[in-house]
Amino acid sequence: MHIDRRELLKLLGLGGVVLGSGLPGFSLAATGGKKPEDFFFLQLSDTHWGFSGPANPEADRTLKEVVQAVNASKARPDFVVFTGDLTHTTDDDGLRRKRMAEFKAIVSELHVPRTVFLPGEHDASLDKGQAYQEHFGALHQSFEHRGVHFVALDNVSDPSGAVGDAQIDWLKAELGKLDRDAPIVVLAHRPLFDLYPQWDWATADGAKVLSVLEPYRHLTVFYGHIHQENHRTTGHIAHHSAKSLMFPLPAPGSAPKRAPLPWDPQHPARGLGYREVDVRGKSRELGVEEYDVHGARV
Amino acid sequence: MKALVTTLVLVSLAAAAAPPRVIQITARKFEFSPAEIHLRRGEHVVLELTSLDRRHGFKLPELGIRADVPPGGTARVELTPEKAGRFSFACDVFCGDGHDDMAGTLVVDP
Numbered sequence: 001m002h003i004d005r006r007e008l009l010k011l012l013g014l015g016g017v018v019l020g021s022g023l024p025g026f027s028l029a030a031t032g033g034k035k036p037e038d039f040f041f042l043q044l045s046d047t048h049w050g051f052s053g054p055a056n057p058e059a060d061r062t063l064k065e066v067v068q069a070v071n072a073s074k075a076r077p078d079f080v081v082f083t084g085d086l087t088h089t090t091d092d093d094g095l096r097r098k099r100m101a102e103f104k105a106i107v108s109e110l111h112v113p114r115t116v117f118l119p120g121e122h123d124a125s126l127d128k129g130q131a132y133q134e135h136f137g138a139l140h141q142s143f144e145h146r147g148v149h150f151v152a153l154d155n156v157s158d159p160s161g162a163v164g165d166a167q168i169d170w171l172k173a174e175l176g177k178l179d180r181d182a183p184i185v186v187l188a189h190r191p192l193f194d195l196y197p198q199w200d201w202a203t204a205d206g207a208k209v210l211s212v213l214e215p216y217r218h219l220t221v222f223y224g225h226i227h228q229e230n231h232r233t234t235g236h237i238a239h240h241s242a243k244s245l246m247f248p249l250p251a252p253g254s255a256p257k258r259a260p261l262p263w264d265p266q267h268p269a270r271g272l273g274y275r276e277v278d279v280r281g282k283s284r285e286l287g288v289e290e291y292d293v294h295g296a297r298v
Numbered sequence: 299m300k301a302l303v304t305t306l307v308l309v310s311l312a313a314a315a316a317p318p319r320v321i322q323i324t325a326r327k328f329e330f331s332p333a334e335i336h337l338r339r340g341e342h343v344v345l346e347l348t349s350l351d352r353r354h355g356f357k358l359p360e361l362g363i364r365a366d367v368p369p370g371g372t373a374r375v376e377l378t379p380e381k382a383g384r385f386s387f388a389c390d391v392f393c394g395d396g397h398d399d400m401a402g403t404l405v406v407d408p
Contacts, residue, residue, distance in 0.1 A: 089395050125392035159392040160355060160366075197359040198386040199398075258398050 036147045036282060039078045042070065042112075043275040045224030046244035048122065049106070050099035051088035055247035055260035058268065062245055062293055063106055066274060069295030071111045077276070078145065080112050083224035083242060084120025084156065084189030086136075093127065100135040116143075120189040120224065121156040129157035140167055142174050148284055149178055152187040155203045161190055162204035172212050183284040184219040185277075191223055191241065193234045196252035201226055210234055220286060222277065226252070227260075229290065243273040245293065269293045318342040318376065325367050325389065326350035328396030336405045339382045345375040355391035358404060364390065382408040 047063050056062060070080070087099040100123070107115060117136040124132045129139045139154035151174060155163045163171075178184065186192075192209050195201040203209065213219055220238050227244035228251065247260035248271030264270050269292065278287040290298050321343055324331045337343050347356050347367045354367040356375065365373040389400035 089392075089397075091394055121392040121397075126394060156392075159353070160390060161392070194359075197357065198388065199401075200357065200388055200390045204390070257401060 036284065038278065038280045039146050040075070040276050040278040041145075042077045042080045043083060043222050043242050043277060044080060044245060045083040045242040045274070046085040046120065046227055046246060047082065047103065048085055048088040048244070048246035049103040050090065050095070051246050053260075055263055056269075057263060059246060062269060062272065063103075066245055066293050066295075067106060067109050069291070069293065070274075071109070073295060077112055079114035079116055080107075080110055081116040081152075081187055081222075082107070082118065083187055083222065084118045085122040085224065085244075086117065086120065087123050088246075089122035089126060091126065093131065096123075096127070096131050097134070100131060104135055116141075116150075116152065116187075118152050118187055118189055118224075119154055119156050121159070121161070124154070124157040125159040128159075129154070132157070140170070146279070148183045148185055148279060150185050150187065151175070153192075153209070155188055155190045155192070155206075155209075158204075160204050161200065161202070163209050164205070168205070168208055168212060171209070175212065175216060178216070180215055181217055184216050186213065186219060186221045188221065188223045190225045191239060192221060193232065193239060195226065195230065195232065198253065199258045201252060201258075210237070213237060218284075222275075228271070240275075240288070242275050243271065243290070245272055245274065248272065273298060318344045320344045320346050322346045322348065323356075324348050324350055325354040325356070325400075327352065327393055328389075328400040330356075330387070330389075330400065330402045333402035334405060335402070336407060337379065338407050339379055342378045343376075345377070347373045347375065352393060353391050354389045354393055354400070356387060357390040358385055358387040360385045361404070363387075366391070379404075379406040382406045 049063060051059050086103050090096050119129055119132045119139055133139060139157050140152055142151045153163060154167060155161060158164055190203050191201055192203050192206040214235055223239065223241050226241050227247065227249035229243060230241040232239050249258055250261060261271060273290055273292045276289040280287060292298050321335055323345055325347055347365065349367045349369050349371060352369045356367055357364045361377060361379060363375055363377065365375050367373045383406055385404045387402050387404060389397060
């Protein structure tokens with residue numbers, strides 16, 4: 001089911017948008033009986049470091065400006081997650097590593113306790129994640145944070161865009177440790193459902209992954225890849241895509257090709273931005289705020 | 299009259315047994331050639347896809363078709379489209395900068 005963000009805002013009220021995908025299954029047992037503290041994290045996506053072209057004449061500055069904007073904010077996120085396509089692809093293995101090192105150096109300037117990285121196909125598809133792992137570690141991972149279970153999936157290092165049976169088995173084992181009401185956030189690069197398969201906006205074995213996620217009643221997915229906000233549900237699971245920090249892409253199926261939208265000199269960096277995800281209260285309810293590259297709420 | 303019916307049946311059987319039209323398509327970074335393929339509704343065809351460089355994919359979701367196109371190899375996709383229209387296909391194996399441009403259209407005429 002498609003949820004237009006404007007409709008979402010209208011329904012739920014402006015500011016501190018509470019998504020329909022809250023995590024009300026939180027249990028005090030998850031924090032050893034202590035009252036959970038509110039926190040937030042940021043989702044940055046599709047930074048495509050190394051891209052060069054008319055779609056973003058400020059390509060060498062946008063990411064740096066966002067780092068400054070995040071650092072200028074009074075509130076500190078608990079962590080920042082990058083949901084893939086950290087770098088722009090290249091056939092040159094040496095240049096790929098150079099871009100990854102440059103990206104890593106830039107984001108190391110973030111004044112945050114932790115950064116979490118996921119691969120995108122631009123980072124990991126051409127060498128099956130070899131250079132990515134050298135720079136950023138595991139291709140998939142899970143971690144607990146203040147009572148919420150986070151799972152970061154890799155649906156890109158197989159160039160056909162599949163998660164693969166081995167990782168799906170790992171996912172089953174990870175989630176199998178949790179209560180069906182546990183609050184879970186799944187992170188991925190590509191959509192796990194068939195958003196628009198004509199443009200390959202899907203995961204080859206996404207249906208298998210969703211069947212593993214389906215039994216968990218308080219699970220939300222945040223992803224990237226499509227360079228724009230999009231809010232959908234599959235069953236009870238909400239899927240929220242993030243904007244890019246390099247160039248926006250057209251709405252699914254709205255153009256003959258998935259080519260970048262042209263840069264507008266009258267509105268530089270329009271369509272680019274990042275997301276704050278708030279986790280609040282005992283219920284571990286989720287809320288989101290969207291920001292432009294200068295850190296202004298949009 | 300009997301002879302005419304027999305002739306029609308023979309013609310019909312010949313048509314049914316006729317081999318499908320083979321449409322050759324090459325795949326290479328970052329294009330399919332031809333990128334627009336025409337056929338008629340109900341026409342039995344084989345798409346013969348050949349990669350000229352590396353592994354590519356051929357995905358035509360509206361007709362439920364996907365195939366791997368191995369490097370230096372050929373994939374054969376048999377189809378008889380039952381509906382007319384324009385159907386997008388794309389490479390679904392990431393092949394580098396320009397992968398997003400590797401797409402085309404299958405046009406099924408009524």
